[in-house]
Amino acid sequence: MTEPAYKPLFPSAWPAFDPIERAVAPCTCQETMLSQIKRRDWGTIIGDLQKAGLSLHEIGRRIGKADTSILHWMTSNGEPKDSDARRVLALHRKHCEAING
Numbered sequence: 880m881t882e883p884a885y886k887p888l889f890p891s892a893w894p895a896f897d898p899i900e901r902a903v904a905p906c907t908c909q910e911t912m913l914s915q916i917k918r919r920d921w922g923t924i925i926g927d928l929q930k931a932g933l934s935l936h937e938i939g940r941r942i943g944k945a946d947t948s949i950l951h952w953m954t955s956n957g958e959p960k961d962s963d964a965r966r967v968l969a970l971h972r973k974h975c976e977a978i979n980g
């Protein structure tokens with residue numbers, strides 16, 4: 880008899896805790912769902928700051944982050960930490976009130 884190609888790490892009585900099964904199963908965690916609801920469009924927010932005349936380097940300098948971090952939030956669907964997000968939003972309020980009404 881040959882051994883199966885996949886050997887579960889946990890007993891078969893606990894299939895919900897098998898790491899492979901967990902990776903495929905959709906997450907129903909309330910915290911994850913809330914974070915998805917609260918997601919902001921950082922590309923638009925940073926784009927507004929650029930329209931207001933700030934470069935990525937200048938945005939990064941003002942909030943204490945590298946311009947590559949700002950670019951990541953803008954283009955790669957990245958998400959800043961809460962403290963960084965608050966700084967970006969404060970900068971947006973200061974410079975972009977005329978753009979967004």
